[in-house]
Amino acid sequence: MDTADKKSGPGGRRVSSIERILGRIDDLDSTNLAILVQRLARERALFEMLFNTIDEGIIVIDDAGTVEYANSAGMRMVGLRANETGTAVLWKLVPDLARSLNFLPGGEDTLAPNITRDAEVFYPEHRWLRLQFSRIPLPEKKTAPARFVVILRDITADKNSTEEMIESERVNSIFTLAASVAHEIGNPLNSMKIHLELIRRKLEKTTLPEKAAGTVKNSLGVCLEEISRLDEILKNFLGAIRPQKPALARTNLLEVVLDVLGVQKAELENRNIRCSMTQVSKELPVVLGDVSQLKQLVFNVTKNAMEAMQDGGSIAIETDCDDAFVFLRVKDTGCGISRDDISKIYEPFFTTKDNGHGLGMMIVMRIMREHGGQVGIDSEPGKGTTVTLQFPKPEARARMLPSAGKS
Incomplete structure (x- = not known):
């Protein structure tokens, strides 16, 4: 120089x-x-x-919120096209982002000179962003309009990782509690079953009028059946929430869905719900999965769809494939889910139903994670819900397994 x-x-x-x-x-x-x-x-x-x-998004806006500059990452994060620079207004482009900064029409006076916070945005896709917002110092000409720089860092993966860890701790706590409760209930049930069996044996050696003996035997039989049923319910409950390593095998999702719909056929008819199934891609939707767990997964999702429609409606099930993933989408015309409820839907015991137990979607998420997949929910109150289950293709899943086994 x-x-x-x-x-x-x-x-x-x-x-x-x-x-x-x-x-x-x-x-x-x-x-x-x-x-x-x-x-x-x-x-x-x-x-x-x-x-x-740079991986971080950098956006410069004026005092009206108009985007004056955005780098490639910034444009991608807010869904900005190159020809919109200079005309697009931040609070119209991404309202969630603007609200988190309090940058709305007439809101400039309330802005702090420097802001750092995390924000959840839903456009152009659902993600978490860490924002750093600063006022750009004015040059010598003090009459120049104010400008602001927004630095965006995508922290979705970190958020998801933290949420997965918290959810794992919740599931473990629930399982420990459930196992304890099941043990406390199971012991008396076993004791009752043993004593009822002893009574039945003694009854067989006792001379009673035929009619009375028949009545007692029937009552004993009913009691024993109900005890066995309660015992089975406890086992199924523990099996549903217990973390289980899936027995993976090549599985056609179409066959899984058809099996589940066969079980639910009567309920669909009783609820006056039409159900259609479409294979969008010509490629068969084959995944590496545990058939039993996949059936439970599909059952929970379709059951939720049915219960969202009190006066009939329709469920559309689609399978699709791309180069890396297999998709299963379940669309209903039910009551929909609010944005606040979607954020809580995987929490244990969270439910909006009068008779719900709040474990169904938690189990869905657990099974999908054990299969290396993801769950997506798109819903609008009053218009319905679409649940998308995304599975890695068998080839990709097979490549993932060795590293997963070492961890």
């Missing part, structure tokens, strides 16, 4: 050679002006390249 580059301007700020040249631009001839333009173009291209290689 030459000595001229070290000169300082107002406030001790270093003045660049380009700024000095711009200060006397009227004195430049065409040759020097062309050199200056080329140099400015090179520097602009360099800065564009640097900003576009």
